[in-house]
Amino acid sequence: MAMTVKFTLSKRAQALTSSAIREILKVTERPEVISFAGGLPSPATFPVQRMREATDKVFDEAPHAALQYGPTEGYTPLREWIAARHSKNGVTIRPSQVLITTGSQQGLDLLGKVLIDEGSKVLVETPSYLGALQAFSLFQPQFVPMRTDEQGIVTEALTAEQLQGGRFMYCLPNFQNPTGRRMPLDRRQALVQRVTEAGVLVVEDDPYGELSYHGEQLPSLLSMNPDNVVYMGSFSKVLAPGLRLGYLIAPEELHGKLVQAKQAADLHTPSFSQRIVYEALQGGFLDRHIPEIRTLYAHQCELMLSALERHFPAEARWNRPAGGMFIWVTLPEGIDTGALLAQAIEQNVAFVPGAPFFAADPQVNTLRLSFVTVPAEKIEQGMEKLGVLVKAAVAANKAGAVAA
Amino acid sequence: MAMTVKFTLSKRAQALTSSAIREILKVTERPEVISFAGGLPSPATFPVQRMREATDKVFDEAPHAALQYGPTEGYTPLREWIAARHSKNGVTIRPSQVLITTGSQQGLDLLGKVLIDEGSKVLVETPSYLGALQAFSLFQPQFVPMRTDEQGIVTEALTAEQLQGGRFMYCLPNFQNPTGRRMPLDRRQALVQRVTEAGVLVVEDDPYGELSYHGEQLPSLLSMNPDNVVYMGSFSKVLAPGLRLGYLIAPEELHGKLVQAKQAADLHTPSFSQRIVYEALQGGFLDRHIPEIRTLYAHQCELMLSALERHFPAEARWNRPAGGMFIWVTLPEGIDTGALLAQAIEQNVAFVPGAPFFAADPQVNTLRLSFVTVPAEKIEQGMEKLGVLVKAAVAANKAGAVAA
Numbered sequence: 001m002a003m004t005v006k007f008t009l010s011k012r013a014q015a016l017t018s019s020a021i022r023e024i025l026k027v028t029e030r031p032e033v034i035s036f037a038g039g040l041p042s043p044a045t046f047p048v049q050r051m052r053e054a055t056d057k058v059f060d061e062a063p064h065a066a067l068q069y070g071p072t073e074g075y076t077p078l079r080e081w082i083a084a085r086h087s088k089n090g091v092t093i094r095p096s097q098v099l100i101t102t103g104s105q106q107g108l109d110l111l112g113k114v115l116i117d118e119g120s121k122v123l124v125e126t127p128s129y130l131g132a133l134q135a136f137s138l139f140q141p142q143f144v145p146m147r148t149d150e151q152g153i154v155t156e157a158l159t160a161e162q163l164q165g166g167r168f169m170y171c172l173p174n175f176q177n178p179t180g181r182r183m184p185l186d187r188r189q190a191l192v193q194r195v196t197e198a199g200v201l202v203v204e205d206d207p208y209g210e211l212s213y214h215g216e217q218l219p220s221l222l223s224m225n226p227d228n229v230v231y232m233g234s235f236s237k238v239l240a241p242g243l244r245l246g247y248l249i250a251p252e253e254l255h256g257k258l259v260q261a262k263q264a265a266d267l268h269t270p271s272f273s274q275r276i277v278y279e280a281l282q283g284g285f286l287d288r289h290i291p292e293i294r295t296l297y298a299h300q301c302e303l304m305l306s307a308l309e310r311h312f313p314a315e316a317r318w319n320r321p322a323g324g325m326f327i328w329v330t331l332p333e334g335i336d337t338g339a340l341l342a343q344a345i346e347q348n349v350a351f352v353p354g355a356p357f358f359a360a361d362p363q364v365n366t367l368r369l370s371f372v373t374v375p376a377e378k379i380e381q382g383m384e385k386l387g388v389l390v391k392a393a394v395a396a397n398k399a400g401a402v403a404a
Numbered sequence: 405m406a407m408t409v410k411f412t413l414s415k416r417a418q419a420l421t422s423s424a425i426r427e428i429l430k431v432t433e434r435p436e437v438i439s440f441a442g443g444l445p446s447p448a449t450f451p452v453q454r455m456r457e458a459t460d461k462v463f464d465e466a467p468h469a470a471l472q473y474g475p476t477e478g479y480t481p482l483r484e485w486i487a488a489r490h491s492k493n494g495v496t497i498r499p500s501q502v503l504i505t506t507g508s509q510q511g512l513d514l515l516g517k518v519l520i521d522e523g524s525k526v527l528v529e530t531p532s533y534l535g536a537l538q539a540f541s542l543f544q545p546q547f548v549p550m551r552t553d554e555q556g557i558v559t560e561a562l563t564a565e566q567l568q569g570g571r572f573m574y575c576l577p578n579f580q581n582p583t584g585r586r587m588p589l590d591r592r593q594a595l596v597q598r599v600t601e602a603g604v605l606v607v608e609d610d611p612y613g614e615l616s617y618h619g620e621q622l623p624s625l626l627s628m629n630p631d632n633v634v635y636m637g638s639f640s641k642v643l644a645p646g647l648r649l650g651y652l653i654a655p656e657e658l659h660g661k662l663v664q665a666k667q668a669a670d671l672h673t674p675s676f677s678q679r680i681v682y683e684a685l686q687g688g689f690l691d692r693h694i695p696e697i698r699t700l701y702a703h704q705c706e707l708m709l710s711a712l713e714r715h716f717p718a719e720a721r722w723n724r725p726a727g728g729m730f731i732w733v734t735l736p737e738g739i740d741t742g743a744l745l746a747q748a749i750e751q752n753v754a755f756v757p758g759a760p761f762f763a764a765d766p767q768v769n770t771l772r773l774s775f776v777t778v779p780a781e782k783i784e785q786g787m788e789k790l791g792v793l794v795k796a797a798v799a800a801n802k803a804g805a806v807a808a
Contacts, residue, residue: 007605007658008571010543013518016664043468051471052463059456064447067455067644102506102648102670109669113542114417135668138517139414167412201411240471242675244506254411260420264539265513265669266506270677271646 012138028350034382035350036369039177039325042300044375045293046240047280054279062275070271072263074100074247078278082233082247089223097226097249099258102269104207104234104246106262108135111203111230113261114254115167116141123162123169123195125153127357127366129177129205132170141167143359150319152176152183155190163198168230171202173221174209175324178357178368182322185218192224201254207234207246210290212323213298227251235277237325238290243273297325297372303379304371311387313394327369328354331390334397337367343389349382416542432754438786439754440773443581443729446704448779449697450644451684458683466679474675476667478504478651482682486637486651493627501630501653503662506673508611508638508650510666512539515607515634517665518658519571520545527566527573527599529557531761531770533581533609536574545571547763554723556580556587559594567602572634577625579612579728582761582772586726589622596628605658611638611650614694616727617702631655639681641729642694647677701729701776707783708775715791717798731773732758735794738801741771747793753786 028035058066073079079098086093101107108131116122116139124133126145133143144166147157153171171191173183183191195202204221222231226249234246250258262268301321308318308327318329331337337353344350354366371379432439462470477483483502490497505511512535520526520543528537530549537547548570551561557575575595577587587595599606608625626635630653638650654662666672705725712722712731722733735741741757748754758770775783 006603007519007655008524009661010517010519010521010524012521013661013665016661038473040473043472046468046471048463048467048471052467055459055463059452059459063452063456064450065646067450067452067646068447069442069444069640069645102674105668106670113414115411115414117414117416120412120414131668131671138665138668199410236473241473242469242471244670244672244674251411257413257417257420261417261542264509264535264542266510266648267535268648270506270648270674273674273676 012140015137015140027345030348033345033348033350034374034378034385036371036374036382037350037352038373039370040373041237041241041325042296042372045296047285047289050280050285050289051240051276054276057279058272058275066272066275068271070268070274072259072268074098074269075271075274075278078274081278081281082249086220086222086231086249089219091223091226093222093226093249097252097255099248099250099255099262100269100274101246101248101262102266103236103241103244104205104232105131105135106265107232107246107248108132109138110248110258110261110265111168112136112139114257115201120167121165123166123200124359125171125176126359127178127354127363128170128359129172130356132205133357133359136170145359145361148179148181150181151187152181153187153191155187155194158194160198163195163200166198166200168201168203169195170205172205172208174206174218175211175321175326177208178326178352178354179328180319180321180324180326181328182218188218188221189224192221192229196225196228202229203232204229205232207232207237208324210238210286211294211297211325213294213301214322215291215294222249230254238286238293239277239280243277245269245273245277294323297323300371300376300379301327303376304369304383307380307383307387311383313391315394316390325370325372327371329367329369330363331365331367332394332397333365334401335393336364338364340367340389340393344386347385347389349385351386416544419541419544431749434752437749437752437754438778438782438789440775440778440786441754441756442777443774444777445641445645445729446700446776449700451689451693454684454689454693455644455680458680461683462676462679470676470679472675474672474678476663476672478502478673479675479678479682482678485682485685486653490624490626490635490653493623495627495630497626497630497653501656501659503652503654503659503666504673504678505650505652505666506670507640507645507648508609508636509535509539510669511636511650511652512536513542514652514662514665514669515572516540516543518661519605525570527570527604528763529575529580530763531582531758531767532574532763533576534760536609537761537763540574549763549765552583552585554585555591556585557591557595559591559598562598564602567599567604570602570604572605572607573599574607574609576609576612578610578622579615579725579730581612582730582756582758583732584723584725584728584730585732586622592622592625593628596625596633600629600632606633607636608633609636611636611641612728614642614690615698615701615729617698617705618726619695619698626653634658642690642697643681643684647681649673649677649681698727701727704775704780704783705731707780708773708787711784711787711791715787717795719798720794729774729776731775733771733773734767735769735771736798736801737769738805739797740768742768744771744793744797748790751789751793753789755790
């Protein structure tokens with residue numbers, strides 16, 4: 001009776017394609033590859049001993065509750081902790097606005113489910129986080145790319161036509177993935193005002209906000225108008241990503257719908273990991289731990305910037321991030337970083353080509369470098385190899401331009 | 405600038421309503437309520453010491469890997485373990501067919517995403533698992549309810565018209581939620597053959613299969629035609645649900661799409677809990693542990709059946725499950741178990757009315773009783789109270805029928 005059925009996939013599944021990053025990451029699992037591609041936090045920053053003590057405490061004090069089903073909204077003390085941490089700059093966040101998610105990525109999926117119909121307008125940065133574009137794409141929106149510069153979204157360039165009927169605007173104001181850019185305060189204020197006046201909801205994705213190298217943090221968009229901002233936070237970059245623990249803070253009317261969607265998606269995020277993280281956070285742990293991550297990442301960022309100066313040609317441009325995990329490099333027009341990646345992989349170096357981060361009109365001469373996963377000593381080594389390839393590509397591109 | 409925006413919700417979110425079970429569970433959190441409502445495994449069965457030892461091993465041997473991002477498909481050794489466990493009855497399951505999910509519930513969401521378009525036909529049992537109806541509903545299918553009897557789906561009653569164009573058939577052959585029924589072998593064979601010939605994919609949801617009280621297990625639908633069956637398994641009922649660890653076994657072509665949908669949904673299931681569960685499973689632990697669960701549940705099922713005999717009126721009908729967690733009770737027509745629940749809650753007893761388990765034409769005179777969460781000594785106490793209410797409802801219903 002072994003007859004095979006030809007499945008009929010949904011339209012959204014037919015449109016799914018494997019992510020470029022995903023395919024790349026497969027190659028970079030080879031230990032000989034120096035990979036600037038992954039957005040993986042440095043395992044050196046994982047507070048293993050602290051997590052172990054927290055786990056022991058959970059097993060000592062509440063093993064059965066930690067192993068049982070729990071409420072969809074999340075573990076109440078953890079929600080209270082999150083609400084308190086975001087109650088600042090004159091704004092009070094209520095625990096009832098917090099929803100614990102299975103990683104920040106799940107927040108994107110839930111927002112897509114609850115807010116996007118086929119053809120709905122969703123405003124996104126140019127470029128934007130690839131994982132968000134993928135999550136939203138499943139619900140078949142019409143992406144509206146917003147113009148950006150070194151300081152993020154150019155508010156004045158937003159037209160009434162772009163905003164009209166937008167379901168939401170998605171942005172990462174702090175050390176954006178992929179560009180590493182941070183929006184200054186005046187930009188934030190202007191953006192929230194403009195978008196709110198236009199009747200468009202703001203989705204603020206903030207996994208990197210705590211990773212400001214010099215410690216100074218800018219007010220969140222959430223703090224500027226909590227009635228119109230959904231804030232997405234994560235413990236992946238300040239504790240460890242393998243726990244898959246993130247959260248949403250949303251206006252209560254929307255929160256209720258997100259909870260219903262979450263219930264259908266996975267009932268709830270593991271009680272076990274929620275309780276462990278809650279215990280790990282006690283006694284102000286993050287405020288002692290995060291400065292260690294900042295120091296390490298600031299150091300590695302400096303190493304990569306220095307290597308860029310020494311090994312990359314004058315024609316390449318890049319930013320100097322004030323925090324986060326990424327540097328964004330723009331090569332001369334005419335160079336395709338996808339082709340460059342193929343050459344780099346042969347030399348056992350990897351990065352992410354910029355194209356997949358664009359909702360439309362990809363700039364194929366861009367690339368993203370992550371400086372946090374690779375140990376310091378390998379940054380120089382990898383960048384030297386990459387520099388040779390980039391110089392050759394720039395030279396060939398010039399020759400091609402002259403010939404044409 | 406605190407102006408509120410009126411969100412525009414997606415059509416699917418507008419159709420979302422809060423689950424009846426969810427609202428009930430809120431009430432039953434009060435400690436004085438004896439609840440036969442929840443589908444929560446007995447915490448007495450959680451292997452706390454074993455989980456603790458497994459966690460210690462993970463912290464000793466691979467803490468950084470357990471706290472880092474991992475592959476979307478899941479932890480490879482765990483996938484291999486699952487594939488080996490399901491390779492029996494002459495069928496070989498490859499690890500590449502296994503996808504680890506954040507609870508079985510996520511498998512339902514991923515299948516909905518990948519297989520359902522608005523209006524797609526999805527065949528479901530009458531009644532069926534409420535959480536599946538909710539998960540699929542988000543993708544706006546057209547449910548096709550299949551006729552069932554005490555032995556599950558009545559294959560001969562399936563018409564060509566019902567099957568025509570069906571994206572998939574969803575069923576729980578073992579100790580179904582909510583009815584506790586198990587499909588006999590001949591039914592399984594006839595069903596797989598009929599549905600496969602009609603070109604319809606089978607989704608076999610099997611969280612309770614291991615909970616056969618006398619240990620004998622029937623061949624899975626998967627084993628009858630692995631090319632046309634997606635199998636959903638879970639560690640929630642054999643280890644602990646608070647870990648949120650489930651899995652899908654799917655034909656490879658479909659598996660690839662499910663992986664892509666999973667990546668957009670939460671990147672991957674926590675590395676931490678996957679590794680812990682893998683360690684806990686070593687050395688044949690389940691084969692020693694599951695018999696303890698079976699013995700406890702068989703005993704509690706007997707207690708409830710005995711209480712039903714003593715306290716429920718002759719007009720009520722129910723089944724004698726051979727495994728699992730649930731008994732399905734049918735009261736005389738004309739009785740609404742929703743109204744009965746309101747009375748029961750006043751007496752601090754709870755159950756789940758049957759209506760929400762029906763994709764169409766709800767039988768409001770049915771109810772689901774769970775006998776595993778409540779300790780043995782409370783079963784008698786709760787059932788006595790419930791019996792009084794049911795007898796009164798039956799008497800009032802008769803009087804009403806006579807009056808009418």
